[in-house]
Structure formats: C-alpha cells, structure tokens
Amino acid sequence: MLSTLLAASLAGSCAAWPLGRLLGRRGAGWGLALVPAGLFAAFLGFGPQVAAGRTVTERLAWVPSLGVDFALRLDGFAYLFCLLVTGVGALVVVYAGAYFAERTASDRARFLALLLLFMTAMLGAVLADDLLLLFLFWEMTSVVSFLLIGFDGGSPSARRSALMSLRVTAGGGLALLAAVLLVGASLGTYSVAEAVARAPELARGPWAVPILGGILVGAFTKSAQFPFHFWLPNAMQAPTPASAYLHSATMVKLGVYLLARFEPLVGAVRGGRDVVIGVALATMLVGAFQAIRAENYKAVLAYSTVASLGILVMLVGLDGPMASVAAVGFLLAHALYKATLFFCAGTVIHATGLTKLRQLGGLGRLLPVTAAASLLASLSMAGLPPFLGFVSKEFLFEAQIESSWEAAPMAVAVLVNAVIVGVAGVVTLRPFFLGRGRVREVKHREVPGLLVGPVALALLGLVISLEPAWFDRTVLRPAVAAVYGAPVDVQVGLWHGVTPMLLLSAVVVGVGTLLFVYWVPIHRRLRAETLLDRVEAEHGYEALLRGIEAAAAGVARRVQRADLRAQLATVVAAACAFVGWGLLAAGVVPRVPAEPLAVRAGAAVAGAVGLGGAAAAARAPPLLGALLGTGLVGLVAALLFLTNGAPDLALTQFAVESLLVVLLTAALLALPLAAPPTRARAARGRDAALATALAAVCFVAVLDMSAAEPRTAVADFFGARSYTEAFGRNVVNVILVDFRGFDTLGETTVIALAAVIAWSLLGPRGRAADGGDAPDPPARPGPFVLRFATPAFYWLLAVLSAVVLLRGHNEIGGGFVGGLTAALAFAVVALAYGVGRARGRLRWHPLALAGTGLLLAVASGLPGLAAHGDYLRHLWIDAEVLGVAVKQGTTLLFDLGVYLAVLGAVLAFLFGLSREAER
C-alpha cells in the first residue's frame, strides 16, 4: 500500500510535465493539485491504525545481493510528515499554478513537475525504513531543491545560490552516507528501526563518533544549522512557492526528522547532546540576529526560519518526554504559519514587484484577504492564544523547565522567541497595515489560486488549537510516541492555569512587542555594523571553495608536467621508490653471494668498456654520439653473453644492436646531428641521480639473483627432452618453435602487427591526403666506401641469414636471428643507395612478407593437427637427398614464418623511416 502511494506520487510527477502543458494557464495548478490531495486523503485513511499505535510496514526486495531493500515503515512521526507534505503540497501546487499564470506553459509545467517530484522524494525519505533508501531520497530532495533554486537560471546569483545549496546539502548527505556505511558495517543491517533500537550497541562500538558525526553533519546541513545555515537565505532565489514548500515547511525539517529518529544515539554517545544543543543555540542566535538585520521580505522570513530550525534541533537535543511533545508541536505550528507567510510574501512581491520591506506599505486595502491570512499566521507565530503557536510555545518552555539543562537554553529561547514575535509583527503589519499610501497600485488583484493556500493554512493553525481532539489522538500522540519511544500523556489545551510557562510566554510577547516598536532604529543600527557582514559563515564557505580550487591548481601545476622528460623521471623515481619500499615493507634484505664471484680479466675489461660507452651516451651532446655510445653498451652485453655460454643470445643481441644502429641512423638523417643541449645543469644533476638510483636497483636485483641457488629443473627438463622429443640440439630454438610454440606464434603475430602499424604510420598511404601515393624517392648515391662494399656485404649477409635459418634447429641460429640478418642486408643497401634500390632488390611488399610469414607460421601447425589432432606438434621426415641424410620437420616452416615476419616488420620500419628522412 505504501509503495503504491509512492509509485502513484512518482507517476503523478512524471505525468505533470506533459499534463501541465495540456491543462493550460488556469487549470494546471488546480488539476495537478489532485495528485497531492488524493495522496493526502489516502494517508488520512491510515489515521485509525496510527491512532491505535500500530506501524504499517512493507518490504520489497530491490537489490537483495547488496543488502538493499525497498523497506517502508509508517509510524506516528512519519505520518505527521506525510500529512504535512501532501497537504501543504496540494495547496502549494494550487498556489504555484496561479503564481506562474503569466509564465510560459513550459515553465509552469516544469515547475509543477519539480514540486511533485520533490513531494515524492520527501515522502520516500520519511517512509524509508532502509538507511540506504533514506539516503537516496534524501539526496533526491537536495537535487530537486537545487533545480528549484536555479529555476530562473538567467541570473548569476540564482546559479550561485543553487550550486551553493547543492554543495552544502548534498555534501552533507554524503557524510550521512559514510555514517550509513559504518552503521551497516557495525550492525550488519540497514534497517532504520533496528539501527535506532540498537543505538546503545552502536554507541559502544568503535565507530560511534564517526557515525554520529556523519548523521549530525547530514542533519545540520539539511536543516540549515550553524555554521551551514547560510545556504537557506540564499535559497530564497527560488520562486516563492518553492520557498514556502521546501525551505520552510518540509525539506529543511528533514534534518530534524533524522535527528529525532536517531535521538537515542545522540543521547547514548557522550557529549552528543552538548554538541546538538550548542549548535542549536548558536543557530538560534545567528538566525534571530540576522533576521533583524535583513532587508528583504523573504530574507527576514528565511532567517526567522533558521532560528526556528535551531529551536527544533534544540528540542531534539533536550531530554525528557516534553521535549518530544514540544518538537512535534512546534514543527507543525511552524510549518503552518511559515508557509502561510511565504505565500503572502509571494503574493505581495508578485503583485508589486518590490522585494524590500521598507518599500512596502498599505497593502491591506489592495490585498485584503492576503492581509487577513498574514495576520492570522503572524499571531500564531507570535505565540498568542488561541493559536497553535501559543500551544507549542507553552510546550517549549515546559520542555526546557523539565529537562536537565539549566539556564542557558532558557535565556536564549526567551530572547530568540522575542525576536520571532518582533518578526511576526514586522512581516505582517509593515507591508499590509502601516505606511499607508507607500504602494498605490498593484499589478493584479487577488485570485482564488493565490488565496486558497494561505487562508487554509492560517485557519488550520486556529482550528487545531480550538478543536484538538482528532489531532491530539491521531497525530500528536502517535508522533510523540514514535519520537520518544514510549507513549506520553499529553493534552492540547489553551488554559492550564497560571504556570511558569505562561509567565515566560508573557515575557516573550512583551519583549517582542518592544522590539517591534523599536524595530527600525535597531535594524539601522545593526546594519551599520559592516563588521558583521565580514564574519558571516558564508565567507567561510567561499574561502573553503577558493582554498580547494587554489590547492587543486597548485597541485596541478606542481604534479602535472607536460614535459616528457619530467614524466619519465617521475616513472623512474617512483619505480625505484616502489622497490625500496617493497623491500622495507617485507623486511627483507637483498642477498649477497656467499663467496665473492671470481672476476675474470676479459669480463672486467668488457665491463669497463661498456661503462665507458654508457657514460659517453649520457654525456654526448650530439645525438649521433649518444647513439654510438648506446651501441657500444649493447655490443659489450653481447660479448658478455658470449663469454658466459649463451651464444644464441649473443648472436641475437649482435643482430639487434647492428640493426638498431642502422635504423636509428636512418631516423637521424632527418634530424639536426648536433642538437644543442636542452637541459640545465641542475636538471642534468637530477637526472644523473635518478639514473644512478635505477642502476642501483638493477644492480641489487642482479646481485640478489646471483646469490640465489640456481634452479635447474626447467633447464634439465628441456635439455633432456630437446633431442628425444623434438629432434633438435639447439635447446633455445627447440623451446621457441616446439615446447612453447604457442607463445612464439603469439609473438610472431605481434611482430606482423607491428609491421602493419609501422607501415600505416610511416608508409606512403598515410600521407595520401598530401597528394596520392607518393612514389619512392629516386636512388641516391651514398658515400663511395659504402657503395664499394655494399654488394659484397649484401650477399654475405643474405647467405648468412639463410644458413642461420636452416641450421637453427641444431646449431646456433633460428628464424628470428635469420630474419634480423636478412633485414640488415637490405638496410645496408638502403643506406648506400637509398630506399628505392632496396625496395627494388626486395621486390616484395614488406607487409606481404610479414603476412606470408604469419600465415606460414600458423600453417606449420596444421599438419600436426591433421595427423595427431595436436596443433603445433611438429612432424618430421627422414629422407636421403643426393646421398645426404636430411631430417627436416615442420619446424622449418615455422622458423621460416618467423623469419619472414621479422624481415617484413623491420623493413617496414626501415623503409618508412628512410623515406621520412629523405623527404
């Protein structure tokens, strides 16, 4: 049933946009008001159940796996809110329909839809029995409030206020989310009722203070408590119907609602009540004070709302049953009279176009019914009998007397209530009854749509206190029981004899009347103090925003370098730090070989040469020098591989190094050879330090590795089986083509892919936009020596590559090195005569080479699949060719594939680069 009502509310708000346009200027408000009015009637139907003290619950699974249920629960306190939200909602919708009569149909429909959407969110928030659900609806109210405040987005101040309210309330909502998470983590449940019932357990837990803190921040931001109160006066940028609904009657009470729900937790955590009451008192004083200083009609009302919210929070903070009674009573009374006053203010501003109180006067004759409604509301606000405001004020003082708190709250309450009396006088008497003749004409007279709301609410404030039986039974007692946790015997009555409360009320009214009489001088005097403007909490908010922005900009400046070298330095530095940190965190020290390794002379010399090469590469300003230095280091590495019994690796390293030099030379032809130094001295020093650190990491790793016991299991495995299973004596090659053939196939794919990419980036097609497929540049004669030696070199390298390929399975070599060697052959030609000649020699397209290679490699596995159902199992044939025993297998095909792929890829690079260079 509850979820049906919520769904109906949501459906209504969704339909409101199109319907609002259809219904037209007069009908929109009245027509759409049927949605909240219908819901109000439906909620009234729950009356008997609620009066009997029963709660209505409903639980639908939503995301059970995340522990989120769509759980709703209607108890007395939620019931009060539901009636308030739907009842006031209906009146607001009617009022807004008339208020927006002159605006476009689209504006009107959008506004009404937002109001109804807000109502849905508000109902959801008070009905939710799941903390997460509560949070969802909570944030939804913030968003709708944001949209309503910024409804007239044309003005920068409206945008600023809208964003401010969203930041404050939604940010506070996230604090609430943190609390919700911690509650869930502590209790294992997200049920609101259960969390409240188990409040003592929460208070004993380790997260009591963060949980309470999150809830308090959420509540304080939403209910505009000091020091977050500043958003509420700014929110007056919203069209007045929204101010009446959201920013006085309902949404700002949501924080109070949450606090009242979690009152047991507030009481259970030490210091909880002190904080709540302290903040509330500060809010009351600030609100009252600023209400006197404010000039705008709506601003005065807004600040008095802040003060009233402070009173409500204070009542939640006080202990004792009467505090609950007073909170419920005042909540209702305030909603009724404040919404009425906003309605009246809206009508006045709308009719006159004036916003400042001192410009207004004598409107009583022009807007008589509005004036009457305003008068009734003001009397209730001032706490005069026989209005509801009087009753609630009696409760307030009774709660204070009864509670364990002494003088401070009482004194503040008397003072603040007196100011509220003064405000009540100012906002009604000044515009409507004093200053006759200040406003001579209005743009429009009163229309029914603008009157129903204020009149109904103002009269309700009178009716309830005069005829309290139904209200007492159905609303007040169940609500108080829900808040206090136990039934409280309470009677709404106007006359309880001469009690301390009555005397306090009399004092308040007396002081308030004096305040009203001397309002203008006090107001002027306080406005003259500009110091007060400077200490506003709003400045704190702005300073915070500016601070965050400055911090962001500062961090961005410091951390984010566009320079590639700085980025590289960061990566290197962080990598070194990670290794150091990892070792430190693990508490292990790198091992050092037990006995010092014997240093051989050859290796030492090679090492020294390598070191020299590295130093030269680092120091050399011209790029060519650096390139040669790097090449030297690579050659030394190859030599060391060779002397340490890895001829295969050495051969590959040699081939790679030679090829790199050739490739880079091709690239360097395009660049100025003597590049000026680009780094300052300090930068060079820093880079040197970083490089040293990285070298140290590598050194430590190598040292550590050489101290480890050699693991020979894998090596033995392959060594033993290399010939018996794969008929190859070169274990490295056998691993590549056979044992881990799949990995090699993958790598071959990568190489072929690289060929395609290099060609698409550097090849002629990529520049098609410049004018079609440019032909290769004509052959260019290179230096004489190179030309002289090239033919010999070319054939030597070509033959060598074939030999290396063919014998690779048993001797040093293989497809990869073979391919590199062949590429070297063409590279030499390209260097000597230009790319054109090299391409002529090749005849094939590099990509075709690479593609064929990949296909061959893939196909070489097929025979095995066909014969044994085992892809990449190689087959062997023994044959006698011309009297020589030949044992060949599909491994050769595989190797040939690798060969061609490597050749194609390297040539794609080389041709592309040289072409760029020759341009």
Place this chain on the structure above:
Amino acid sequence: MPLDLSVPASLVTALLPDLIVMGGAMALLLWGVWRPEGASGRPVGVGAIGVCLAALAAIAGMAVQGITAGPGPIAIDNFRWATDAVILVGTILSIALADDYGRRAEPVAVESHALTLLAASGMMLLAGARDLILVFLGIEVMSVAVYVLAGINRRSARSAEAALKYFLLGAFSTAFLLYGVALVYGATGATNLTAIGSALAASPPGPGSMAVIGLALMLVGFAFKVAAAPFHMWTPDVYDGAPTPFTAFMAAAVKAAAFASFARVFMEGFGPVFVRWHSVLWWLAALTMVLGNLIALSQRNLKRMLAYSSIAHAGYLLVALVTNTTEGAAAMVFYLFAYTLATVGAFAVVMALAEGAERPQDVREWSGLFSVRPLLAIAMAVFMLALLGFPLAGGMGFFAKWYLLQAALKAPAPQTRLAVLLVITSVISAGYYLYVIMVMFMRPRPADAAPFPDTPAWTRSVIVGAAVLLLALGLYPSPIVRWARSSSLQPTTATGVPSTPEALRITAR
C-alpha cells in the same frame, strides 16, 4: 564441464572468443585494403561490431555451458567472461563512435577498426591470461595497437605528441613489468599464476628479496597501464590529444583489461603475500583518488577533466584490489561496467559537440546546452552523476560505488579508512561533475554562440543507449550484481591452494 587445456582442440575452444576477434581483425584489415576506392567505410564498421557481437555470443555460450578448466595458462572462469564482456561492450561503443568520427571530422583510416579489434583481442587475452608470459603478450598486443590509435590522426600535432608520449612511457613501464616477470620467475620457478601462488605460500619465512623486487616492478607496469598516480602523467596529455573515440576506448576498455589482469595476477599469484603488497597498493589507491580528483577540479578542458576523472576512478578501483577478496573482485567488475557506460557516454557527448576537427573544448562553451540540445544535456548529466556515484539520477553509478564500499568494509581486513577517503574524494569530485551540469542547465546560452553540429546517428545511439542502460540498471541492478558476483576470482591464500603437479607444468602444450 571441465576442459583439459593440454588437448589442443580444447585450447582452441578456450580461446574461441579471442580468436574470433583476432580473426575478425585480420579479415577487416584485408577488406579495408582491397575495398574499392571511394566505397563507404560503414560496412567495415558494421563488420567490426558484428565480430564483437559474435565474440560476446561465444562468451555467453561458454558461460552458460559452465565450462571450466584446471589451473592452466588460460583461465576459464566467469571472471574472464565478465571482464571480456565489459571490454567488448566498451569496444563496440568505441567502434560506433570511431565510425562517425571518421565520416565527419578527420579521414581516419579504415584500419582503425581493425586496430581497435586487435587491441581488443589483446585485452581479452590479458583478461584470461593466467601465465605471466601470456600477460605480457596480451599487454603488448593491446598496447601496440592503442599507441597507433592514439596517433592515428596524422594531421594533428597534438595527436602525434600524444602517441609518442604514450609509446615511450608505455614501453618504459612495460620493460619494468617484464623485468619483474623475470625476477618473479627466478624466485618461484614458475610463470603460471597458480604455481606462483603455491610457491609463495610454501616458502616458509615469506617471500625472498627477489620475489619482492619482482613484485614491485610488476606493480609499476600495472600501475602505469591503469593510470594510477604517480604513473598517471601520460593520461591527460594522451586522452586530450588522441581522437575522442579512441580516448573513450582507452579510458574504458584499456582500463578494464588492465584491471582484470592486475586483479588476477595480484590475487591469484601474489595472494599469499597479501600483507606485503597491501601497504603499497593502499597508498597507491589513496594517492590516486586524491590527486585525480583534486587536479580534475582545476581543469576546464573537458577531455582533460575526464582524463583526471578516469584517474580518480582508477583509484576507486584500486580500493577493490586492496581488499583482496572475491567480493572485491566482483565489485570491481560491476564498477567497471558502470564506469565503461558512463565514461564512453561522456566522451561520446564531447565528440558529438566538437565541431569538425578536434580542438580543446572548454566546459564553458557548453553554456545553455540544455536550451538547444536538451537530450544531449540530459544524457551528459546522467553520465556525470553516474561518475559521481549519485543515487537514482546517476543510475547504476551509485550502486557501483556502494558495492565497492561494502566490499571494502566487509573484507577480512576492513579498509574503513580507505572507504572514508573514497567518500570524501567523491565529495570533491562533485565540484567538477556538478559544475558541468550547472553550466549546461543554468547558464544562459550566449547570443553569439556558434551552433552545435548535428549528432551523427551512431553517436546518438551510443549516447542514448548508455544513458538508458545506466538508468535502467540503476533502478534494477540485481542481474548485473548477480553476474558480477558469479565472476568469482578466488584470491590464493597462504594456506589455500594445494600445489598440484599439473599447475607446475609450465609448458603450454
């Protein structure tokens, strides 16, 4: 149905989705080369998306049949299927965008689709690799293609700079990763993750120095790929410079694949030494969240802002990794899905509103977007709110964060401080996400503002599809939660997995 990976036919079955994508890429490449001059490129785009859908179907088939396998080199589990699906969804969306981009703005070669598919096949390999060699292979295939995609617009100097930076830094970091792999192999004698886990669990006093150094170096490689601070430097430059569809591809699919592998390697392989890598990762996550969000605040260029936002999200995802639990992995998958939709959608809107050639777009140019393009503005608001993790209007984004937070709090070692930091940094992120919304909805459109170009059909479909999916799954996320949860990645514990002889076999055959 268990699959014996030593049987080649089974191996092909296990790699079927990857092979479909890879084969599709090759076929498209050929078609792109030989297609008649002046023919429309659209069939290539349709074909590329078709290939992805076929792979998705294959994945669905495998998942439905419940195919499993032992701890071989290729993982066959729901975690792989789930991350594959996320990757493919990101790929499909990016291809659709790239197709429109190629037709409207810059003559991007048709090969871009083939390259995208190749990158996707590398990502899928990465997501399924349970062997460090395969991990490296996957990273290579993915990265090489993505480097080129970043610089595919050859007429743009910014694009070229982006590609070069990405390539150089990426190659550097991959070298670190490879060095780490070698050291880990040296320390444990295995490249198979399960075997590594067993070996690390078996070593009595904890991992030796070689394993620790290897671990740290591998962390560098992965941190670079997922763009975690302080290895995030390349991200804004590259995201800003690359053509927008490929930026979306990088931000969504590359990140998803890298995180999938990151999680698998560190949970399955290094799970037993959780306590060792936990503190480093913790700080990595914290630093990434704070830096990403803070710097994003100061950005006004939309693509750079989204780049920093993606860094921040890497931080959130790292929180899931820090938990080292099955639940954390599931939350990560769920989050990746929501993040992919939102971030690709956001980039799609950026692309839709860019005029002709790419140029830096300032947020303030979007003033009053709602008044001229209400649909785009609403969709963008949904994406922003989803990235922010805002309830209801942000759709699934909220539950993604919620799941993540729950996983962090429910872990055996609860990451409460990290969870609180996540919430706080999310509050900071509201500063820039909401700013975009405010500009679009509330600022008036200047009278002299240039009109926005029309949104091409596929881009519109991507935007609407992503927004609707986000919202719908925000209202009813249960299926995706179940799906993510079924993708259980089991962290290896110190006492957990017995070392099976099969696991120690390192050959692929």
